[in-house]
Every structure is written in structure tokens, then in C-alpha cells.
Amino acid sequence: MTAPLVVIGDVLLDIDIVGSSSRLCPDAPVPVVEQAEERPRPGGAGLAALLAAAAGRQVVLVTALADDEPGRRLRAMLERHLEVAAFHLHGGTPCKVRIRADGQSVARLDAGEGRALDGPVGPRVTDAVAGAGAVLVSDYGRGVARHRAVRSLVEELSGGVPVVWDPHPRGERPVQGVRLLTPNEEEAARLAAADGADITGSGLPAAGRRGRHLGRTRDVEGVAITLGADGALLCDGSQAPFLAPARPARGDSCGAGDSFAAGTAGALADGASLAAAVTEGVHHASEFVRAGAAAAFADRLAETGTARLVHERGEDAWDIVERTRRAGGTVVATGGCFDLLHAGHVSLLQQARRLGDCLIVCLNSDASVRRRKGPSRPVTPAADRVRVLEALSDVDAAVVFDDDTPAPLLERLRPDVWVKGADYTGANLPEAETVRAHNGEVVLLPLLEGRSTTRLLSTTRKGNAS
Template sequence: MTAPLVVVGDSLLDIDVVGSSSRLCPDAPVPVVEQAEERARPGGAALAALLAAAGGREVVLVTALADDEPARRLRAMLEPHLEVAAFHLHGGTPCKLRVQAEGQPVVRIDIGEGRALDGPLGPRVTEAVAAAAAVLVSDYGRGVTRHAAVRPLLQEAAGAAPVVWDPHPRGELPVPGTHLLTPNENELTRLADENGSEIAGCGLSAAGHRGRFLAEAWGLEAVAVTLGERGALLCHGPATPFLAPAEPASPGDTCGAGDSFAARATQVLAEGGPLTSAVDEGVREASDFVGAGAATGVAARFAESKPPNPGPARGEDAWAAVDRTRRSGGTVVATGGCFDLLHAGHVNLFHQARRLGDCLVVCVNSDASVRRRKGPERPVTPAADRVRVLRALADVDAAVVFDDDTPGPLLERLRPDVWVKGADYAGTPLPEAEVVRSYGGEVVLLPFLEGRSTTRLLSTTKGIGS
């Protein structure tokens, strides 16, 4: 069974009340919000977990929840997409209510001051953290990371798997050995000052000095400072800082962008990717997340009562593409594979598959999945690069990574109308075929170009340049 990505932290229920306003209240100089619509979404660690699950990987959220209506609403949103391993929250589940009129915030109301106090966790919490492929700590200062039994688990996890720590001004210090700390620029300055830094100024140089200062002071492998529209700066020991620039984008709601960055960076590290790739992919994901409406866009998906997968993607994520196609009555086609070195046979398959419907989603084996299938020297190209190339092809509407040995678990969620493989699979049982047919989908084999394969390309080029 594939090791899960585990998110540990404080969960919130975020509610947007969105409406229009054309007049002031007669008894006070405040706007009257009319035709208001309520849109609820997970917040805090719950949002980070949902975004992490968007790539198709198994995710377990370790959090504290009260026995109240907000917690039940959170579970209903989360449990179709990930496992919730919760222990007791003392007090009410925190809720943040934002009222907006004409796209502008009017007021924010915070309700519920529940805290995670020391007490039993339950065996599933311990099991999940111990078995994690990577751990994302989403600290919102509500006590989960302060819990006497949680911190030792995180310390043990840091010795066995990458731990990414997204800090909060009211939160706890990261455990020694944390792989990556992800503060924004203001958080970095505050944390460095509170820990005795005398570094003055602002900008990239100051951020780099503060990042290295915290990494050394706290025993961290690296610090990635998120810089908003400028991207993120990776401070990694004595090495020259690495800047991952953000793509230019129109100004928009940035609520949840930090969660998006941290979730994607953790996914890359869980797949064995280097820190530079984790930060670069995190910046791209956060940029697309903001461009797609950020947390407000997530709320809109929940309001539509469709199976949400709010993880951002370069261009369009798989679930957004599927939803768009089905709303218009179209046909969803999907195919899958490693696509380690893209060649003419792949391109020909995509072209033929796209003609069978109105949307083509490509399911891509993760790096770990490729290694299990092809051996320790594969893949040649990491998953992030393979996906980026695929999404640039005209015939591909979306690409999504899966970590299982077969795409079956992903297809259970994606439910394409047609599943396509090359005719080189003729006579070979496809383990995912039963899944596709179980919900009424069809499996189709398409012609392939003779002699084109990644294995052959690698064997032909072996030794070149040596």
C-alpha cells in the first residue's frame, strides 16, 4: 500500500457570505449586503489537506475537532476525498465568517475558540504519522502542534520522512530536523526578530539572511520564504539562495495561497523530488490557485455540490476539466502511463484519444510508482517535468499524478467515459478495466506506432556521451 501524505494541524471552517450592495443601512453608515449567498469551505490544515489530495495521492488529516455542527460540516466536505483522523477539540470548532459585497470584504467575524488540549490521540493518529511518505504541519496556533503527544510523533517523523512546517505567529517552533519551513516574508521577519536576529532591512537580501539564520538556529534543512507575486526564496545552508519566480498574474484573492504552496511542495518531496523542485512547483501551484479564484474558488465548487478537487494545476486541473465537460454534456476520455521520455507514439495516442471525446485527461505514474514498475534507474524525468510537458500539448486538457501501482483508485474518482490504452496492451489484462466498466465506462485500445517506446530510446542512447 502506498504511504500516505499526512497533514497535521488546526482545522477551521471558513464561510464566505457573498452578495451585492448598493445602499447604506439607514441606522448606521454600513453597507447593506443583499442577495447574499453562503459558501462554506475547509480552512487551515483542512484546506491544505484537501489541496494535497487533489493530485490523487492518499492523504490523512490529523487534526482536532469538536462534536459540533461546524465539525460535522467539515467532515462532510473532507471525507469523500481524504481520511480524517481526529482527536478531541475542547470548545467550539473555529469558524471564520467573511462578508463580501461586490467582491470587496466588508467584515470578518471569528467564532469558536476551541483548543487542542493534552489527551488521548487514538491509534490511527499514531499509525498515520509513523507511516507517512511526508508530513505537512499546518500550524494555525490552535494547539494541535502543542499537544504533548503530537510533538514526539512529529520529531520521530522528521527522522524518517520529509517534514514541511507552515508556521503561524501563535504557533509552535518546528521540530529539529524539519525539512522545509515555509513562512511568508512578514512571518519570517517576526520569527527571526523574536529569536535574536539583528538583521535589518527588507527585500531579497534580508530575506536570505533571515532564512539562513532561522535554519541554523532551529536545526532546519531549509527555509522557503514566500514572497507573494515575487515567488519564493529557498535558503538552503551555505548554498546560494534559489529564487522561484511567480508568473505574472492579475491581482486577486490570495486567501489560502500559502496552503497551496506548502501542499504542493510536500507532494514533490513525498515523491523524492529535490527542494528546488518542491519550491518551484509550489510557486506555480500557488499562482494558479490565486488565478482560479483562490479560496473563494474552492467555496464556489462546494456551493455547486459537485465532487470538488480544488487543487490548482498548470492550466486546468483534472476535476475542473471533467466538471466543465460534463456540465456541457460532453464525453470525458482518459489515458495513462509513465510517459518518462515523451515520443511520437505517445503524441499519436493522445491525438487519437482526444478525437474520441470532448476532454482528454492523462493519468501519470508518480516517480515512486515508476520505480516500482521499471526499476531503480527510472524515471529519467521527474513527475513534475513530465506533467508540465504533457499539459503543454494541444490534445491534452489536463494531467494528474497517481501514486498507486495501477490507475484504478484514481479512475474510481475521475470516472472517465472512455479509458484508452495503446494496442500493445492487446491480450494483456488491464487491472483498471474492471473499475471503468463498474460505473458504465468503456475501455478502448488504439493503434500504436511500431517501434516507439521509452525503453527502446534509452537502450539506443545508452553510452552516448560517455
């Protein structure tokens, strides 16, 4: 059995009060939030642990919990998905309440100043850290990462187990042997300033200087500074830092840093290099934001009781379709092999995306392509075709299907518009009946003349023969 990922840190109760607003309060210039709903979720290290569990990983959360109503709510939410090894939190459970209207935060209320004070932690905590396959310290400055017994347990791992330290400006210095420090830009600037370093500026140059400084002064193997939409910059003592770029993602970024740290720690637990782990962490964070971030995570917990939110790339389509429909948008889909992506494909996808609010590509699996095109196809395997398609700004997601036609997939997807190229004019489309049965429509779009994968391959073979 694989050793678990152990997440160590402070847990908060995050609550979003979500509604709509169309008017101001008569006695003050503040919005009136109507039809408000409460969406609770674990925050801090609790969110990082849940995200790791949502990716299918065995997780143990080492934290401090108070025996109050928010603390009991947190424990109930967490223990459904992972093991909790908790010691006593002195004072009230920290709670953060965001009031949101029409997708924007209008106020935040903070309560509870509980602290984890030095004292016994119990055998469950000791055994959890000793049996870790990797450790993520999610420090929110409320005492768990400062606790002497906890720090001693992490130090005893002696570098044999990868440790990721996600810092907080009010938190603690990492213990010796930490493999990766993961501050964001603001945290990196504050940490460097706290060391007395005069590193001014912003952007990649300043992040690189701060990363190298923190790597030296904090005695860590690598520093990965998260840069929001620009990804993360890894400084690991190499001649030049490594940039892991983020995929384009729009939405509430609350919790994206926890998603990055959890994804990175999980990859290190699986034996990945620092660069590969940081790249995986950026991917996790991008997908988290694309899926609606923490608000969607809370919805999923409330509606289904499951923590699973981060999926394989092709499965993200269902969250995108659901969000588009909730907003009253139009779902567009198209399909094909998309083997050796060319200008004709790009033109079709650009036209298709303009017809609605999201574009889902139904992609023939490798076996399906072979049945259609012969044993020498596809040239590019499905995983690579998905990656190339999803890198295009006009494609929101790609889903692989193994049937001879996309009809079974469309039965589930139920697009408002199904797009095919004009070369299908007059052809029998077996999936058309499925699309129209759900009030969708089939649309044929013009193609760039002379562009096809078959023609590209034929030209290449002739060139090689000569």
C-alpha cells in the same frame, strides 16, 4: 501502495458570505450586501489537506475536532475526500466568516476559541503518522502542533520521512529533523524577531538574511519564505538562496500559502529536491490564485461535491473560460502548432488577446503535428510548447488536442472569437462551422511577413550545410 501524505494541524471552518452592494445602510456608513450566498469550506490545515487530495494524492488529516455543529460540518466536508484521524478539541470549533461584496471583503467575524490540549490521541493518529510518506505540519497556533503526543510521533520519524513545517507566529517551534520551514515574509520577520535577531528591511535581501537566521536557529534543513507575487526564496545553506518565481496570477490570495505548503510537501513525498519541491509549491499556489483561490474552491465543493480544483496546466482553460463568461466577458481562442515560437506568433497572440477578455490557445499535439508537418516535426514537444505559450502575458491558457482539426475541442470550448492568421484568407476552415454554430465568429489577423517556423528551420539547415 504509496504511503500517504499526512497533514497535521488546526482546522477551522471558513465561511464566505458573498453578494453585491450598490448602496450604503441608511443608519451607518456601511455597505448593504444583497443577494448574499453562504460558501463554507475547511480552513487552516483542512484546506491544505483538501488541496493535496485535489491533486490526486492519498491524504490523512490529523487534527482536533469538537463535537459541535461547525465541527460536524467540517468532518462531513473533509471525509468525502480524505481520511480524518481526529482527537478531542476542547471548546468551540474556530470559525471565520468573511463578508464579501463585489469581490472585496468588507468585514470578518471570528468565533470559537477551541484548543487542542495534551491528552491521549488514539491509535488512528498514531498509525497515521507512523505510516506517512511525508508530513505537513500546518500550524495555526491552536494547539495541535503543540500537543506532546503529536510532537513525539513526528520526532520519531527521525528524518527518514520528509517533514514540512508551515509555521504561525503564535505557533510552536518545529521538532528536530524538519526538512523545510515555510513562513511568509511577515511570519519570517516575527519569528526572527522572537529570537532576538535585529534584521531590518524588506524584499529579497531581508528575506535572505531572515531565512539563513531561521535555518540556523530552528535546526531545519531549509527555509522557504513565500513572497506573494514574487514566488518563494529557498535558503538551504547554499552560498546563495534559490528563488522560485511565481507565474502572474490575479485574484483572491486567501489560502495560497496552504496551497504552496501542500504542493511542496507532495513533491518532497515524491522524492523531489528542496529546490524542485519549492518550485512545484509556487506553481500550485499560482494556479490556485488563477483559479479563483478559496472562493472558487468553496463553489466547487458546493456545486459538485468534488475537491478537485488544481489541474494540469492545459486544463486550467475551462476555469478561465467559465469565470470570463460569468463576468460577461469575451472568450477568444486561436490554434496551431506553435513549434519554435517566433515574432510572428507573438504578434498574432498580442492582437488576438486585444479582442476579448481571455485568450485560449488550442495546441496541436505531437502526433497531430507529425501528421501535418512530417516525421521530423515537431522540434519542440507539446509539454514545452505549452510552457512557453503560457509564459506569455497575452496567453491565459493552452489546451492540447490530438485531432487533425481543433473542431472537436472548439465544440466544447465555444469561443466567442476564433482567430487565424491572414494566410488563411480564402482557405476552407473546417472549424469555422463549429464556431459559428455556437454564435461565435472567425477573425483573420495580419501576420508579420517572412516569419514562419518552416522558414526558420530551412535557414538553419542551410546554415549547417554550409
